[in-house]
Amino acid sequence: MTKDVIALTDRMPDAWSVLAGLLAGGPDLHLRSAAEGAVIQLCDAQDRPLVSIEAPLLLHVPAEARRLLGVTQTGAGPTWWTEARASTAVPGAERLAGVFAARLATLLGGTVWPPDAPGADDPAHPVDTSGITAVPAPAAAQPAVDVLTDKVAVVLQDRPVIGMTGWLSDALRATLTSDRALQIVTPRHCRLSLPTSTALTGPPTRWVVQDPDCGYYDGLTGAVLRWRDGAFHAAKDTDGQSPVASAFTDVTRTTERQLLLRFRTVHRPDADLVLGGALETAWQALTGELPTGWGTAEPANLPWSRRHLTDLAYERAPRPTWTVAVGSADRPALATLRVSRTPDGVEEDITLAVGFRDGEKPPVPAIANLTAELTARHNLRTLLAQLREARADLTVPPHFQRPPIPFGFALGPTEAAEAGTDIAAHPALPTTTPVRLGTTARPGYYYPLGDGESAEGWTALETLLRHLRGTEPGGHDPAGGAGSSRMS
Structure with a gap:
């Protein structure tokens, strides 16, 4: 599983500021590149990725940070968007991503999303990475993919709005070329952008929503879901029907x-x-x-x-x-x-x-x-x-x-x-x-x-x-x- 941390900075992350951020785990971690050099990964001693960092993106459109993250930019000019993904299956990896993003924000001026990311409040101290190891990544996995089976690629997301990011579009392309389906798993408070919802063309491609009452349901159809045979499938009741989650039908009408x-x-x-x-x-x-x-x-x-x-x-x-x-x-x-x-x-x-x-x-x-x-x-x-x-x-x-x-x-x-x-x-x-x-x-x-x-x-x-x-x-x-x- 992964956790996203984003640094929104006023100035461009240069080589030295990125290096300072990468040293959040101390000098013992290894670096490698992925996605034809567009992604840098912090790896353990066995060269397995702990944190993946995408190339900084110059954001000329101020409203985008607010639309996707709910963050209002304070700077007068463009903002640099630098995104890191940490494996939550690895103790300390999320803090590693948080310290990396906070160091960039401190050096270059800016903010960290989410503001309560572990490590974001104490970027001066490196994360103790002794004993940290990652699970081996499947050879076909993209940096955005959290679970890969022979049927689906599962991406875990927790943002206010799940946009069609570079990470996600790469994962979608990879599933198409490998004859797999993409399944995006989110908490119930998340929403999809229109481009993302349009890309989810129907089962087995799904938006899987975590729900405390039924476990999981499809965010676009309401069908209760169960993990079976390497993918999320619609559950069946004793009559062979697919039940619909109560959270899906609990709707208030709108005049918008x-x-x-x-x-x-x-x-x-x-x-x-x-x-x-x-x-x-x-x-x-x-x-x-x-x-x-x-x-x-x-x-x-x-x-x-x-x-x-x-x-x-x-x-x-x-x-x-x-x-x-x-x-x-x-x-x-x-x-x-x-x-x-x-x-x-x-x-x-x-x-x-x-x-x-x-x-x-x-x-x-x-x-x-x-x-x-x-x-x-x-x-x-x-x-x-x-x-x-x-x-x-x-x-x-x-x-x-x-x-x-x-x-x-x-x-x-x-x-x-x-x-x-x-x-x-x-x-x-x-x-x-x-x-x-x-x-x-x-x-x-x-x-x-x-x-x-x-x-x-x-x-x-x-x-x-x-x-x-x-x-x-x-x-x-x-x-x-x-x-x-x-x-x-």
């Missing part, structure tokens, strides 16, 4: 809302292409401002830049590029963007979430104009707009959340032509008149589905999709199935 947009654009791969324009357009329409930061993991550490985003995607092509974008503290907004090369061109798959506090009205009517602009300027292919009753801070708690309700769907001109222009122009929705997008000669359509508060939005969406696919009772597929898989 999240507006969710999932849309796809495709661009010609020419030399002048600059990505991120569709995301900027949607972000500004819904929040009145632009993203403040972006990155390939959480925390998002870089100032928002479409040019730098494009450069990264170009360097990684033809491999896809996944990034996260964040907004200001005044208007909670977060997006994930996946750039990939397809036979049609350069595709951007975007999920944008915007939070609205009690008393704030989500701009549902504005989506029609937004889809028109995305079609005219960014070659929109499809868009789904939804509203959900959920936390305005965009985090996911380990209890039941009402599913999002669709209130709008759009087809760009290319998708409308694939479905059949006449079919797309005349949906089988008696109370809905589609809004034409694009030109008369090459139209697309936006279909209002309701106000986002009534579950009838799901019925309207299902009816619309059946119509567009030509699968209505007694109907036929006018497009011969072309493009139908993209209308889901």
